[in-house]
Amino acid sequence: MMRPVRSMLPGQISLEVAPIRSERPANLRDPNLKTGGGGISNNRVTCFVSQLSFSRGDRLLVHAKPSSEWWWAELQGVIGYVPAGYLSQDAAGEEEEDPSIEDPWQDEEYFGNYGTLRLHLEMLSDKSRTEAYRQVILSNSASLSSKRVMDLGCGTGIISLFCAQLARPSMVYAVEASSMAEYTRQLVKQNGCDEVVTVLQGRAEEIELPEQVDVLVSEWMGNCLLFEFMVESVLLARDRWLRDGGTMWPSSAALTLVPCQADSYYAEKMAFWERPYGLDFTPLQPLAQQEFFTKPKFSHIIDPCDCLAAPCDVISLDMYTLQVGDLEQMKGQFHFCVEKSAVFHGFTAWFTVCFKSLEAGGATVELNTGPNSGPTHWKQTLFMLDRPVSVCAGDSISGTIVLQRNPVWRRHMTVTLHWTIKGSTDNPDNAQANIFIYYMHFI
Numbered sequence: 444m445m446r447p448v449r450s451m452l453p454g455q456i457s458l459e460v461a462p463i464r465s466e467r468p469a470n471l472r473d474p475n476l477k478t479g480g481g482g483i484s485n486n487r488v489t490c491f492v493s494q495l496s497f498s499r500g501d502r503l504l505v506h507a508k509p510s511s512e513w514w515w516a517e518l519q520g521v522i523g524y525v526p527a528g529y530l531s532q533d534a535a536g537e538e539e540e541d542p543s544i545e546d547p548w549q550d551e552e553y554f555g556n557y558g559t560l561r562l563h564l565e566m567l568s569d570k571s572r573t574e575a576y577r578q579v580i581l582s583n584s585a586s587l588s589s590k591r592v593m594d595l596g597c598g599t600g601i602i603s604l605f606c607a608q609l610a611r612p613s614m615v616y617a618v619e620a621s622s623m624a625e626y627t628r629q630l631v632k633q634n635g636c637d638e639v640v641t642v643l644q645g646r647a648e649e650i651e652l653p654e655q656v657d658v659l660v661s662e663w664m665g666n667c668l669l670f671e672f673m674v675e676s677v678l679l680a681r682d683r684w685l686r687d688g689g690t691m692w693p694s695s696a697a698l699t700l701v702p703c704q705a706d707s708y709y710a711e712k713m714a715f716w717e718r719p720y721g722l723d724f725t726p727l728q729p730l731a732q733q734e735f736f737t738k739p740k741f742s743h744i745i746d747p748c749d750c751l752a753a754p755c756d757v758i759s760l761d762m763y764t765l766q767v768g769d770l771e772q773m774k775g776q777f778h779f780c781v782e783k784s785a786v787f788h789g790f791t792a793w794f795t796v797c798f799k800s801l802e803a804g805g806a807t808v809e810l811n812t813g814p815n816s817g818p819t820h821w822k823q824t825l826f827m828l829d830r831p832v833s834v835c836a837g838d839s840i841s842g843t844i845v846l847q848r849n850p851v852w853r854r855h856m857t858v859t860l861h862w863t864i865k866g867s868t869d870n871p872d873n874a875q876a877n878i879f880i881y882y883m884h885f886i
């Protein structure tokens with residue numbers, strides 16, 4: 444099992460990456476820094492770390508036991524992993540519940556955000572995304588005839604409306620947990636689709652359908668593909684409501700990574716401190732590194748010229764066979780051959796989803812959020828190194844990525860990148876191997 448701690452071994456650099464907010468869903472509470480209010484905690488600040496330090500005799504509150512080796516525990520407002528073997532049960536044998544962890548899915552906040560127009564405006568304004576779903580329905584219209592469809596997380600009902608208007612399904616069950624469902628009903632009626640589309644308000648895990656469906660369609664993808672973990676709801680609905688041999692849209696998904704340069708971001712956040720107004724502000728650079736580079740930068744737009752190698756798919760999901768348990772920890776590998784001499788500032792990630800065709804010989808529709816496709820509201824995600832590294836054409840960058848789902852805050856995950864750089868034989872100056880370890884918390 445991955446050791447979920449920071450280690451400082453010779454030749455290793457490790458960084459713990461603090462959380463930041465993503466565009467979508469907005470304001471999902473930062474699990475790494477919780478302040479009072481909203482019934483979340485009592486005006487105390489709780490800090491999350493990868494590994495919790497403790498001494499003999501300390502009394503820890505255990506929140507979760509994600510594995511037999513590593514538990515998720517709290518000591519004096521700091522929460523992190525502890526090796527289970529170092530703990531023994533309290534003499535009183537009491538297992539206290541932390542009242543601050545009431546809603547690990549943060550549903551009130553999450554569905555509260557989807558109950559407002561801001562996110563729906565952002566999603567519907569995203570032409571690449573919305574047109575891809577429209578194209579899926581249009582190019583499969585003949586096969587969708589008389590089919591029963593479930594649109595999981597229908598939002599304003601856009602995909603259900605495409606189904607009703609572009610194809611002739613017998614029924615579309617449009618499921619939406621947020622209060623937007625009340626408006627979706629009106630939109631369905633307003634557009635004359637109420638004979639085909641039935642809006643069901645509730646969590647997909649809890650609603651009852653009168654029958655199984657032939658097609659389960661959903662737009663569930665978050666930043667770095669998995670953030671939000673709405674995919675869990677899709678898998679549970681698949682197992683319950685999709686008939687044997689039914690269709691999943693998307694049918695597959697992949698997370699892609701590339702090493703990159705990020706000159707302007709580096710200049711803006713780090714080089715800035717070198718000589719502002721003719722003064723030496725370099726003592727602030729370690730702080731800048733901690734504040735800006737130990738978090739992934741969401742909404743990054745990478746210029747294809749900044750990619751230092753051919754991108755590599757690091758995680759691939761088959762939506763027919765993927766299991767909820769698989770989401771706890773996903774591992775991938777990468778090997779890049781550097782194509783040009785440049786400064787290596789970090790890695791950029793994005794995702795692609797595919798919709799297999801129901802028509803004989805029909806083309807698969809693809810929604811690619813990478814730099815060589817149309818822009819989307821997800822943009823890309825940048826992981827900065829703590830220090831840039833010069834690389835040369837022919838060098839190789841190889842390593843692993845681990846997406847570790849947060850054992851408490853179920854919509855969040857940690858991304859760990861571990862890699863080595865090997866200089867090409869043409870470039871002996873760069874033949875040393877560097878190992879960096881990153882821990883990145885997504886919220």
Ligand SMILES: C[S@@+](CC[C@H](N)C(=O)[O-])C[C@H]1O[C@@H](n2cnc3c(N)ncnc32)[C@H](O)[C@@H]1O
Pocket residue numbers: 554557558566567595596597598599600601602618619620621623645646647648661662663664673676
């Ligand atoms: C990314 S939005 C997509 C909305 C719409 N399908 C579209 O394409 O514009 C996801 C929607 O799914 C809803 N949702 C997320 N999890 C859900 C669940 N378990 N049950 C029902 N709705 C859910 C959210 O409230 C949100 O409106």
